[in-house]
Amino acid sequence: MFELLFCSLLTILPDFLIRRFVQGKRIGKEITLYSVWFELRYGIVLCLILTVSLITLIFYFHPTSSTAVSSFRTVPILPEGSGRVIETYVPRELEVEVKAGDPIFKLDSTRQEADVVTATQAIAEIQGEIALAQGELAVATAQVEQAEASLKQAQDELDTRQELFERNANVVSERDLEKLQNTVAARQGALNAAKANQDLVETKINVSLPARLNSAEARQAEAQVELEKMTVYAGVDGTVSQFVLRKGDIVNPLMRPAGVLIPADAQRERIIAGFGQIEAQVLKEGMVAEAFCGAVPFTIIPLVVTEIQTQIASGQVSTGGSLYDASQSVKPATITTLLEPLYEDGLRDLPPGAVCTVNAYTNNHERLASGEPIGTGEFVFLHAVDTVGLVHAMLLRLQALLYPIQTLVLTGH
Numbered sequence: 001m002f003e004l005l006f007c008s009l010l011t012i013l014p015d016f017l018i019r020r021f022v023q024g025k026r027i028g029k030e031i032t033l034y035s036v037w038f039e040l041r042y043g044i045v046l047c048l049i050l051t052v053s054l055i056t057l058i059f060y061f062h063p064t065s066s067t068a069v070s071s072f073r074t075v076p077i078l079p080e081g082s083g084r085v086i087e088t089y090v091p092r093e094l095e096v097e098v099k100a101g102d103p104i105f106k107l108d109s110t111r112q113e114a115d116v117v118t119a120t121q122a123i124a125e126i127q128g129e130i131a132l133a134q135g136e137l138a139v140a141t142a143q144v145e146q147a148e149a150s151l152k153q154a155q156d157e158l159d160t161r162q163e164l165f166e167r168n169a170n171v172v173s174e175r176d177l178e179k180l181q182n183t184v185a186a187r188q189g190a191l192n193a194a195k196a197n198q199d200l201v202e203t204k205i206n207v208s209l210p211a212r213l214n215s216a217e218a219r220q221a222e223a224q225v226e227l228e229k230m231t232v233y234a235g236v237d238g239t240v241s242q243f244v245l246r247k248g249d250i251v252n253p254l255m256r257p258a259g260v261l262i263p264a265d266a267q268r269e270r271i272i273a274g275f276g277q278i279e280a281q282v283l284k285e286g287m288v289a290e291a292f293c294g295a296v297p298f299t300i301i302p303l304v305v306t307e308i309q310t311q312i313a314s315g316q317v318s319t320g321g322s323l324y325d326a327s328q329s330v331k332p333a334t335i336t337t338l339l340e341p342l343y344e345d346g347l348r349d350l351p352p353g354a355v356c357t358v359n360a361y362t363n364n365h366e367r368l369a370s371g372e373p374i375g376t377g378e379f380v381f382l383h384a385v386d387t388v389g390l391v392h393a394m395l396l397r398l399q400a401l402l403y404p405i406q407t408l409v410l411t412g413h
Contacts, residue, residue, distance in 0.1 A: 011047035054388065061362040061385045062392040063282055067334060068273035068291060072352035075236065077243075077259040080229050082252040083107030090243045090259075098234040098261070105245055105258060109230035116227055119220035126213045133205045140198040147191035154184045238263040268347040271303060273358045274334030282362060283308050289339055290393065292400045293356035294407065296349050300400060302342035305360060309336040359396050361389045 025031050031040075088105040090096050098104070162177060234240070243259040245251070251258050271291060275283060289303040314333035317324045339358065341347050350356075364382040368374070374382070 011043045011050060014043065054391075057385065058388045058392050060278070061282055062389045063275050063279035063360050064392070064396075065273040065275045065334070065337075065358045065360075068271050068339075068356040068358040070268070070293070070347065070350050070352055070354045070356065071270060071272045072262060072268075075238070075261040075263060076257045077104060077232060077240070077261050078253045078257050079107055079232050079251055080253065081107075082250065083109075083230065085245055085247055085249045085251060085258075087247060088243075088245055090240050092243075094242060096240045096243065098238060098240055100234055100236050102234045104232045104234060104240065104243075105251075106232070107230045107251065109227055112223065112227040112230055115223040116220065119216060119223045122216040123213065123220060126209060126216050130205065130209045130213070133201060133209060137198065137201040137205060140194065140201045144191065144194040144198050147187065147194040151184065151187040151191050154187045157183075232258065234261060236261070236263045236265075262352075268345075268350060268352065269340070270306075271339045271347070271356060271358065273337045273339060273356075275337055275360070277312065277332055277335060279360075280335055283335060283337060283360065287360045288342070288363060289358055289360040290396055291339070291356045291358045292396055292403070293350055293354045294403060295351050295354035297404050298400055299349075300397060301346055301350065301356075303339040303346070303358065304342045305337055306340045307338040309338075357396070357399065359392055361392070362386070363389075 084107060085105055086108050089103045090098070090105070239262045241260050241262055245258045250256070283305065285305055285308060287305040289305055291301040291303055292299070293301065312333050312335060314331070337360075362385055364386050368379070368382055
């Protein structure tokens, strides 16, 4: 309507003024209700053409989106395993502020506690085996010392008899020497066996039992981790919303989450808008935009386009049990665009999840001021594109003014 009124001032009004003051035709005489088309046909046709051109120019180069949402992320509150709730730590309120590390609820941990006790007992058993092995090492050391003393005694006896035999063969017989040599060999074998037993006990103390102890401690740590998993904590600072979990409920990470945690850093940061596919060549990163949201009436929020998704959702193909059919994508998807406030805390008063209407504006000022060689027609066209953006901005502000009336009065609230 605004475009039509504006264009009529440039077409129908001049045509009427020519008819009235140049040709002398008067309303009610030559210009009647039935002769309006014949008398003002040039102005009416030009008005329609100019109106359609102006609307096309405005909505193409300054695209609008009515599917913009103040997005925020949520974190599902889930345990790593299923179980029955035995205690909750969050009060029964619509929203509860929590800090990272605060407990939210606890599952039945009887089995996990038993596993921790079993692992602790296994560590105690191995520590007892280590103490026992220390005693075995003392016995083995004493046996080595005893075998060394016996060997030394036999060796001294052999050396004495050998020396006597060399001096006087009649004093010591060869048979006695052979017996002593066999005794020395036997006691040397006993010493070797005692040392081997000592080495075995030392290996048991230094290698085998510490390895078993480390394994038992690892099992204890694993059991302790499983026990700690039974208590679910807040991973980040945020708000627990609509927490209805109570004692006795069954929680399953695949079927039934325990609630939703809204991180504190995931609110009032950005708006996600979906623009029509016809604006694919117009939308650019860095474009200035404005948003009107019903949650903050009479307010226009300055924005800037920070990211444009290059893929359109309607064309995605995912693996499944049936072949992809292009006719299934009947409704064309929009171009997902990310917008952030142009000024700091621009979305501070906007509740997360609010639906908005967003206008993005094409700006050719830098190109026009860069000194780039531009033809006269293109120069005029670029100026016209930037100028008609004012019309779209006025329409957005008019919509913001009329929104409370349309919502509270005209829709029957």
